[in-house]
Amino acid sequence: MSPDIQSVRIGEISITCLPDGAANIDGHPYREDTDSGEEVDWSWYHHKFPNDFHGDSHNWRIHNNCFLIQTNETNILVDTGVGVGPYPRYKNMHGTLMQSLGAAGVSVTEINYVVMTHAHPDHVAWNVDAEGSPYFPNAHYLLHQKDWDEFTGRTPVPPFFVRFVEPLEEIGLLRLISGNVEIAPGVTCFETPGHTPGSMSIRISSQGEYLYVTGDVIVSPFYVFEPSRAFHSDLNSREGISTRIQLIEEVVEHTGLIASAHIGSSGIGSVLPNGGDYEFRPLFR
Numbered sequence: 001m002s003p004d005i006q007s008v009r010i011g012e013i014s015i016t017c018l019p020d021g022a023a024n025i026d027g028h029p030y031r032e033d034t035d036s037g038e039e040v041d042w043s044w045y046h047h048k049f050p051n052d053f054h055g056d057s058h059n060w061r062i063h064n065n066c067f068l069i070q071t072n073e074t075n076i077l078v079d080t081g082v083g084v085g086p087y088p089r090y091k092n093m094h095g096t097l098m099q100s101l102g103a104a105g106v107s108v109t110e111i112n113y114v115v116m117t118h119a120h121p122d123h124v125a126w127n128v129d130a131e132g133s134p135y136f137p138n139a140h141y142l143l144h145q146k147d148w149d150e151f152t153g154r155t156p157v158p159p160f161f162v163r164f165v166e167p168l169e170e171i172g173l174l175r176l177i178s179g180n181v182e183i184a185p186g187v188t189c190f191e192t193p194g195h196t197p198g199s200m201s202i203r204i205s206s207q208g209e210y211l212y213v214t215g216d217v218i219v220s221p222f223y224v225f226e227p228s229r230a231f232h233s234d235l236n237s238r239e240g241i242s243t244r245i246q247l248i249e250e251v252v253e254h255t256g257l258i259a260s261a262h263i264g265s266s267g268i269g270s271v272l273p274n275g276g277d278y279e280f281r282p283l284f285r
Contacts, residue, residue: 011206020081051264083125117215144198194240210256
């Protein structure tokens with residue numbers, strides 16, 4: 001059965017959500033022990049976003065979304081998901097990126113760029129196969145220099161990084177970037193650190209319209225409503241909060257959309273001002 005594929009156009013640029021799977025995991029997107037904020041009414045979020053929570057405890061149903069950005073001449077894949085699997089953190093989930101890409105009518109040889117928003121195993125595992133050969137042989141793979149430095153500087157280097165990222169350097173397909181990098185007209189990678197030192201988002205702008213692929217800056221609708229709450233998986237939670245608020249402010253300024261790696265219903269939606277706060281409104285249900 002083919003995954004449900006949803007697309008949106010931003011001016012002349014198409015963005016398609018490529019689902020890589022979803023899992024009902026234990027716990028919530030935000031842990032109350034992370035900071036001293038007020039207790040969260042998870043039942044309210046579950047009622048408002050039924051695809052993003054599960055069970056009587058309103059635990060997190062985490063989605064793993066990759067995104068295909070298509071300009072007139074370029075196909076850009078944002079993140080490569082959990083791979084063949086099983087991925088233990090997501091209940092031994094097996095990735096469905098390849099089925100999703102097929103459903104979108106694009107072959108692996110047609111991908112020109114792969115952007116890794118950051119180097120975590122649920123975002124890089126369809127990079128290469130078990131022999132270290134690239135799944136996207138004609139693509140340049142982009143990673144921020146700071147994430148390369150972060151993970152290669154650890155002792156030992158994390159096994160997932162050795163398995164899914166380092167082979168790209170060995171075969172000459174890895175391109176380390178920093179700052180703002182336009183990879184196609186209207187498609188720019190820019191730094192949004194906090195989750196990792198080299199975390200990036202992608203700004204898509206065309207004909208006065210905007211969409212932001214957020215990586216793990218915004219992992220749940222909860223973090224649009226309450227952006228000043230710390231995400232427990234951020235390496236630098238204070239920087240992550242600052243980055244998230246700045247990104248949300250830019251999205252609202254441009255009346256833009258976001259595309260989140262871990263929100264359900266394709267992860268695409270509007271961020272709207274609501275008094276002095278913000279709210280997330282999914283584009284698809």
